[in-house]
Amino acid sequence: MKPALRIHALNTVLDTPRGMVRAVDDVGFELRPGECFALVGESGSGKSMTALSIMRLLPEAGRIVGGEVDLDGLDLLGLPEAAMRSVRGRRIAMIFQEPSTALNPVLSVGRQIVEVMERHTELSREEAKRKALELLRSVGIPDAERRFEQYPFELSGGLKQRAMIAGALAVDPEVLIADEPTTALDVTIQAQILELLARLLRERGMALLLITHDLGIVARMAHRVAVMYAGEIVEIAEREAFMRAPQHPYSQKLFAALPSPRRRAGELAVIQGQVPPLTQEFRACRFAERCDQAFDRCRIEAPAMLEARPGQLARCHLREAGPAAPRAQSLGSHESIKTASGEGNVLLRIRDLQVHFPIRRGLLKRTVGYVRAVDGVSFELRAGRTLALVGESGSGKTTTGKAILQLIAPTAGSVRFADTELTTLSRAEIRPRRSAMQIIFQDPYGSLNPRMRVLEILLEGMRSLGIGRDEAERTARITRLLGEVGLPAEALGRYPHEFSGGQRQRIAIARALAVEPKLIVCDEPTSALDVSVQAQILNLLRALQQRLGIAYLFITHNIAVVEYLAHEVAVMYQGKIVEHGDVDRVLGAPAHPYTRELLAAVPTID
């Protein structure tokens, strides 16, 4: 079949103060009509830069230094900007990760779609409107006439992404580029959007370039897959072949790092080290430093793309010796998690916890109603165990976690921590008890003060809560802690911006551990991290639990993480717990319809 879009030897660089970053290095692939081509990789691998290079929408510091982008015989890189403008949106359309910022907030949804049509076609206003309504219906927006007149803020995230897709499809583009189109959405909405994209692909026969970091989405959507690492494609294959037997050690590691119930007994595979800085010119294999299977040749000679099996290429010297074996399908048995000593006593007992936020209106700020963020939640957590709180955004998981720590005052209900009722205590009375319960946040960039050194960050809590007799004792304790979370001792004198996301999350964990807590509320601690880094953090959390007997309240939307880490799981929906029980029971035989829907929506790789 003739490809719709062919990319050949694309090279894009970014000029930064640290030097020239080779963000996209000799990337080539082709998109075929009616096919979904997935570009997979971790953050910084150059997937988005590839997409932006195709559209010629690079940031100011970026420039394309070589290659070809061939759209059905038309070389896009050679076009003048004016001609390129009639290609964008008309022949290649793009949808972005964050639907809330990709739509113009002051124009109605319909107006934005009609605008695309007016720009690229000769349709009259009336015809354009009719076609836009048709599009809105075809992307599954109910009550299209009303939505047409509405503004983006009146639409939910899923509807906004549908409207974005409708806008992208307005003039029947040949190629659609979707850059992480569902990352900002809940898992049930994600399933709907993926379903929609798959349907549109079948019906319209366009080519879809799907950029994602989620192998589950790849397994569900893609026909062919390319894995990017450090700016280049390391593996390119048909979906089935790739899922069965990934040929590049990096791809193999990505699969091994995914948490799943089968790996519950052991540790997750991690990829040591970090992506090498792309400012250098590579002469050897880029992955060699982090690869278990590397040998001498890998550090001297850069491997070429080798055809390990028909249609499956990998950039690895090992493939000269033949294709790699298929992925091990069953590693271990469904063992239950080993638990630490000291487990048993009920540490935390929540009864009918409610958090209502008043809605205030008018000049005098009268309360006209309440948002029932948490509406009668009850559970118990034993020492040394992990309870996963699962749910979609807005279900009240985080609010529950913060209300337990009394960071948000609960409206009603009881929080008993180690036989003390917390809700009736004053701020001063809670203070001495704060050391027993700590919190780890989602965003490793927002959770550390950029103006404080790591030492000061770690000392702050200890000083405030009077842990340790003097500075010497505290510093000694901190040095030990750093070893425990796997950071070098010289990290103490540095500032947070000098660390990667995973290392920052380790600092945040060390900060919580510094005050010897018995309970840590983990608020989505791995959702901002790449898969391989997520594996490191999950391993660390589990090792700490086994050694120190800490109980975790693990707030997450990632079911795979729950299966790997948790003993019990509670599913939250609209401020209530709809199902609660042993992790095997809830995930294996869900009783509540919402739990079933949630589990069905999770894209899995098997």
Place this chain on the structure above:
Amino acid sequence: MPFLPFPLFTDVLLWLLMGAIALYVWYCSRKPHLGAPWARVFQSRTAAICAVVFGCYVAIGFADSLHFRVRLQQAAGSEGTPYSPAVLSVLDLALTHLRERRERTYSAPLATRLYAKEQFEIDGKPVRDFPRLRYGGARLQDEAERPRDIAARIGLGLFVAAFAAVLIGLAVKRLRRRRPQIPWSAGGATLLGVLAAALPVLFLSFEYHVFGTDKVGQDVLYQALKSIRISLIIGTLTTLVLLPLGMALGVMAGYFKGWIDDAIQYLYTTLNSIPGVLLIAAAVLMMQVVIDRHAEWFSTAEQRADLRLLVLCAILGLTSWTGLARLLRGEALKLSQLEYIQAAHAFGVADTRILTRHILPNVAHIVIIAMVMDFSGLVLAEAVLSYVGVGVDPATTSFGTMINAARLEMGREPIVWWSLAAAFVFMFVLVLAANLFADAVRDGFDPRVRMGFVPA
């Protein structure tokens, strides 16, 4: 002692401020994360050029901020050492030749004759003509020599500037070897440009009134140079009043929220809805009454004018903190939702400590940007206020009073333009340098400008 140091209030504050800035520079040089944005600022060519221009103004301003009184000849029979009632500054001393050579009235730039006809006698006959100036070009035997004399003086100035160019070149070469990332050559070139303009003016000023004279025959160049100090004081001391108010109230409103936020918001909304000039005029007129009632507080006229200037700074500060407070309130609102603040709450860290350790250091860049940007606004505000007559003491020369005087001069026939032109040129260069420098500071400190947009 042949002189008695006589520091005015504003002198003391200005020097204290200088000391505080020096301390801050020293502190920044020891903390890499504080020094880094400043290093970025000075890597920009614009910043280097503006810093040199601004530095020249600051040097003049500070030379004008060392006041003293000269000892008089001891009169026979009197006790103690009498000092002159006139308070002079180091700058006055350096510009004695400009200060003391007064003409009778207006004269045009570089003129040899007065700008008004007078009745006088030549060879016993009464003539009505433009008389020769008392000082301007007085040494010339024949007025026809004037162009040649002027050219010679400009040439001499340029010759000295060329000599300075060699020295500057050597210094730039050496500095570039030590800190190659700073655009020394741009700074050096600017300094050379300033010298090439200033030295000819200097040599001309010994014989002529380069910018002419005003109604009472005072040298306009001298007035313009004296105005620099007033501008600097208004631009910097006002921020001393404005900063603590704006920072404390803004950060508190954003962090504590609730009724504290409401109260502070009402306060600045109310303050903002009163026309600024009206408020300032009312305050200045009230202050004027107080000063006039208590003449015994002041031993000299300079002291009185100085207090008026200081109070004007305070009033300007009290009426203009609202913008900064609003900015900081928004930033503190955002910061207080950040996770490291919540983590601090989870550790039971006290509010005051969160404010000083977590919030203030993270809004510091906004404060610095606002301070540098406010400077030029305040300099212009002074000109406007003095123009409408509620600014500095009428006896003080400032850009505002010069422009105010020009109101009548522009309506006169033939027109007197040089007062306004001099005030305009000096103020324009100062404000332009401050604005461009503020832009460079913002670029250096604003994280968004620094990162650019680099998608994953």
